[in-house]
Amino acid sequence: MKPTIVKREPVVDDALDQCEARLTEEEIEKVINEVIDKETGGRLWTYVNTCIHCGLCAEACHWYLSNDRDVSFAPVTKVKDTIWVMLEKKGKVDAAFIKRCSQIAHTECNLCRRCGMYCPFGIDIAYMLLVVRRICAKLGMVPLYLQDTVHSHAATMNQMWVKPDEWIDTLQWQEEEAQGYVPSARLPLEKEGAEIMYSVIGPEPKFLAQLLGNITVIMKVAGLDWTMPATAGWDNSNMAMYSGDFEIMARVERLHHETAQRLKVKKIVMGECGHAFRGAQYDGPTWMGWMKPPIPIVHAIEFYYDLIKSGRIKIAKKAEGPITSQYPCNVIRNAGLGSKLQYIMSAVCENFVDLIPNDRHAFCCNAGGGTINCGPPWKKLRVQSARLQSENFKRTGAHTIVTPCHNCHSGVEDIVDKYKLGMHVKFFSELLIEAMEIPEHLKPKEEEAE
Amino acid sequence: MSNIESWDWEIKEKMLAEPAKWKDQFEDVWEPYISPDGEKIASIVKIGEGEFNICVNGNTWEEPFEKMWYSRFSPDGRLTALISKDMEWTLAVDGVALEETYEYIWETKFSADGKTIAAIVRQESGYGILVNGKVWECPIKLESIASHVISSDGKTSAVIAQTVAVAEADVNAFTKGSWSVVVNGKPWKDNYVDVYGLAISNDGQRFAAEYRNSICEYGIVVDEKPWNEKFGCTWEPVFHPNKSDEITVPVRQGGQWLLATNGRIVWDKGFFSLLYQTYSPDGNNIAAAVAPQFAKWTVAVNGQPWSITFGECVQKPCFSPDGRKIAVIAKDSGKWLLVVDGTVLGKDYDNIWQPVFSPNGDKVICKVEKNGKYAVAVNGEIRGNDYEALWNPVVSPDGTKVMICGVEGGKYYRKVVLLSDI
Numbered sequence: 001m002k003p004t005i006v007k008r009e010p011v012v013d014d015a016l017d018q019c020e021a022r023l024t025e026e027e028i029e030k031v032i033n034e035v036i037d038k039e040t041g042g043r044l045w046t047y048v049n050t051c052i053h054c055g056l057c058a059e060a061c062h063w064y065l066s067n068d069r070d071v072s073f074a075p076v077t078k079v080k081d082t083i084w085v086m087l088e089k090k091g092k093v094d095a096a097f098i099k100r101c102s103q104i105a106h107t108e109c110n111l112c113r114r115c116g117m118y119c120p121f122g123i124d125i126a127y128m129l130l131v132v133r134r135i136c137a138k139l140g141m142v143p144l145y146l147q148d149t150v151h152s153h154a155a156t157m158n159q160m161w162v163k164p165d166e167w168i169d170t171l172q173w174q175e176e177e178a179q180g181y182v183p184s185a186r187l188p189l190e191k192e193g194a195e196i197m198y199s200v201i202g203p204e205p206k207f208l209a210q211l212l213g214n215i216t217v218i219m220k221v222a223g224l225d226w227t228m229p230a231t232a233g234w235d236n237s238n239m240a241m242y243s244g245d246f247e248i249m250a251r252v253e254r255l256h257h258e259t260a261q262r263l264k265v266k267k268i269v270m271g272e273c274g275h276a277f278r279g280a281q282y283d284g285p286t287w288m289g290w291m292k293p294p295i296p297i298v299h300a301i302e303f304y305y306d307l308i309k310s311g312r313i314k315i316a317k318k319a320e321g322p323i324t325s326q327y328p329c330n331v332i333r334n335a336g337l338g339s340k341l342q343y344i345m346s347a348v349c350e351n352f353v354d355l356i357p358n359d360r361h362a363f364c365c366n367a368g369g370g371t372i373n374c375g376p377p378w379k380k381l382r383v384q385s386a387r388l389q390s391e392n393f394k395r396t397g398a399h400t401i402v403t404p405c406h407n408c409h410s411g412v413e414d415i416v417d418k419y420k421l422g423m424h425v426k427f428f429s430e431l432l433i434e435a436m437e438i439p440e441h442l443k444p445k446e447e448e449a450e
Numbered sequence: 451m452s453n454i455e456s457w458d459w460e461i462k463e464k465m466l467a468e469p470a471k472w473k474d475q476f477e478d479v480w481e482p483y484i485s486p487d488g489e490k491i492a493s494i495v496k497i498g499e500g501e502f503n504i505c506v507n508g509n510t511w512e513e514p515f516e517k518m519w520y521s522r523f524s525p526d527g528r529l530t531a532l533i534s535k536d537m538e539w540t541l542a543v544d545g546v547a548l549e550e551t552y553e554y555i556w557e558t559k560f561s562a563d564g565k566t567i568a569a570i571v572r573q574e575s576g577y578g579i580l581v582n583g584k585v586w587e588c589p590i591k592l593e594s595i596a597s598h599v600i601s602s603d604g605k606t607s608a609v610i611a612q613t614v615a616v617a618e619a620d621v622n623a624f625t626k627g628s629w630s631v632v633v634n635g636k637p638w639k640d641n642y643v644d645v646y647g648l649a650i651s652n653d654g655q656r657f658a659a660e661y662r663n664s665i666c667e668y669g670i671v672v673d674e675k676p677w678n679e680k681f682g683c684t685w686e687p688v689f690h691p692n693k694s695d696e697i698t699v700p701v702r703q704g705g706q707w708l709l710a711t712n713g714r715i716v717w718d719k720g721f722f723s724l725l726y727q728t729y730s731p732d733g734n735n736i737a738a739a740v741a742p743q744f745a746k747w748t749v750a751v752n753g754q755p756w757s758i759t760f761g762e763c764v765q766k767p768c769f770s771p772d773g774r775k776i777a778v779i780a781k782d783s784g785k786w787l788l789v790v791d792g793t794v795l796g797k798d799y800d801n802i803w804q805p806v807f808s809p810n811g812d813k814v815i816c817k818v819e820k821n822g823k824y825a826v827a828v829n830g831e832i833r834g835n836d837y838e839a840l841w842n843p844v845v846s847p848d849g850t851k852v853m854i855c856g857v858e859g860g861k862y863y864r865k866v867v868l869l870s871d872i
Contacts, residue, residue, distance in 0.1 A: 151625075232596070
């Protein structure tokens, strides 16, 4: 095979550089062969041997399209330059090669699975890149900020180094904030036997605490019996799934699902996050040996769909002007919630302007798959490679982009900033809280409102 | 449960409170808790803006507080709550708040007799454990406490704590180890990358935990000394009930889960998954939830899986007092089931709580939920009334009676029924 011509600006990532200096070829060979022999099987070999190198996957990839069809960004090139070499050389590769593998698999692919839809054989190319990530993770070759996030998961069972007391304290604070809108609102902690356990991702208590206040109001208005844990197990996110540290991924998911079982709830409702849904619904349970989560998990899009469709939440005043929405890959392409997202957007927006392409065919925000968690060193290339989606946003003429996913939210903010789109970026719950009707009996009394 | 012999096992039925009426008295009434002997029912109540109290059998504590949460009865029947006063937090017991206050306090735990009450606190000097009103003395600043355990005699408490401060994104410092175990304020000598699953022996003398030394290298450390063996992953260790030098742990090797005792693999079979290893009361047998294949869950006893499997999950197994029977809650096709010795008993339910056996093991009693109502089920079949709220049934020490506490028609009842009658 001809070597790929790769043109990249140099990026300094201390963790990768230090790992490159430390790794031995014996260690690399051992880990590659261990992973290939013991953690993969017919799936990997079928994919590798079925690919006819047609390159149709390239036209599906926003990295390739945003970088003027530079073939080094094509999905087929990403597997050609990583797992194919590992297999061909039976693991006899050097540390510089593993470093490049991490760059490709961790920082230049979102595992968004759009390429798999356009492969004539349906090859799940993202799976192969996840195998590459797994090998890199076992060798310690993970970009610095992604690894730090995984360390946070490992130490605290949440993504943002939130300490147990900070978590509870934040919930109690946001309960008070919610009571400013609806005085009788309550954020019930540790309520065994509640119908719903609501779980969120680490950035909510850390940076976006108002979202916890919003859900407290929404739950009250919808009249739902819900709770949140006051223990670890509250965070449904999982960057260990994306670094390739599957043991930590499983530990985090196990705790999340066991917390729901301990609280004896009927279902878990999770906030607006795509990768967290993937981890909690698919990857985590699969590693644990569960066909599906022991307690069913419902993504925010589906939850809001049910509330609006059933009339539990009524819309009083729709948001004005053109508004569009990002389609988070893990809940739209990979879980089929596209039409429900369109429904709730139309329900709360006067003028919902859909993206083209949309639904399962929509492009990734280019923050997903853990790439945004690789941090500042990799930001420039990441945002540059989201050019295509910036153009799609621009064509909508929207003043606001709704992102029912935390990674999308941060990634789209970067896109709006870089390409000077002049658009706001909001979570769906932020629109809903403005649009929904608060029944008279729940409103603050006049003197309280004053 | 403390002094269970002295509880009232004679009066067949007592109506002790009318919690439904509390809703008319207070702005908000939170979910109730009951004392272990069933004599008291309590709810945190909101009495005004920034004013909370706790209502026990219809009577409130003398003093309200700005905030209250985590109301829990101790095993000896004292009611505790975490309260905030003048923006500071502390513990209140039976209406009396400790004089000392803290920046924050959480996770109240009790000794078996209830005489020792412990909780985690944050204060200016770092994190610590409050034991009966006094915070541990610890020679180092604890940066965080992930969890704590207390011995059943209350004499010893231990935590998983961050013992070294690590700067943001300093992955090198983190991988050198910044977490350890602290016992009664004394930190273990070594730090680890991570520490999980801290367990304490029944005699309160020994401690075991999982640790992680690198991305995929896990081990077990017992009283500061790591096992020689390393594994690809581990789950929480469990002590033998009577021998504090025997520790059993699920470990992952070669892509499958095995059971190890003191570092040695003791079951000859590996599983796709293995969780919740549980010793029989005499310690002679071990049962665990296992998946021999993906999504086929069952219980293995001494390594031998039951032939019946369940598609969704199996929870922690429970031995009868004589150790001859095993009950477990399993989930299949969206419904919860009670399974005893490999046979499903009775009907399926929307929820089943942890079962208890009668002394001779012939009856398995548990709280179940069906269509939003709660009931007591014996061997999987509902017996008696539906309840709006219900607590786990308790078998009397002589094994002849069962205490059933629940709310019916807005009234809280404590009932004692003959085991032979249900």
